[in-house]
Amino acid sequence: MISTGNWKACKEYMVEGNRLSVAEGILYFGISNVYPFIKSLKKQHIIKKSPVTMARILTRINNNDRCKVGRMPNLPVSDINMTEWWISR
Numbered sequence: 013m014i015s016t017g018n019w020k021a022c023k024e025y026m027v028e029g030n031r032l033s034v035a036e037g038i039l040y041f042g043i044s045n046v047y048p049f050i051k052s053l054k055k056q057h058i059i060k061k062s063p064v065t066m067a068r069i070l071t072r073i074n075n076n077d078r079c080k081v082g083r084m085p086n087l088p089v090s091d092i093n094m095t096e097w098w099i100s101r
Contacts, residue, residue, distance in 0.1 A: 017044050019049055026053070033069045033100040039077065050097055058100040066092040 022041040026032055037046035053059055067089040 022046075023053060023076060024063050026097075026099050027057075029098070029101075031072075031096045033064070033094050034094045035066075035094070036073060037070055039073060046097075053099075059083075060100045061095050061097045063093045064096050065090050066094050069094055069096065 016062075018041045021042060022032065022037065025040070028079060032046065034046050037049070039041040043049055049058060
């Protein structure tokens with residue numbers, strides 16, 4: 013795995029049992045493309061994934077930060093599907 017601080021922090025976050033989405037990778041860790049990170053993590057851990065709605069991810073983000081849709085108040089966040097990953101235990 014590339015040894016950057018962002019990736020190390022993100023790995024620790026996931027090892028603690030947290031789930032990660034693209035939005036959280038960007039907002040929390042500054043990882044603009046989480047796919048290479050997930051690919052490298054698969055070499056060390058069993059990674060599971062599932063589709064979830066954007067609304068669920070925004071709700072989870074809002075537990076830690078304040079994040080809202082902004083200029084697109086009619087964005088159908090409950091109809092937009094995203095992917096979240098987690099380390100299988």
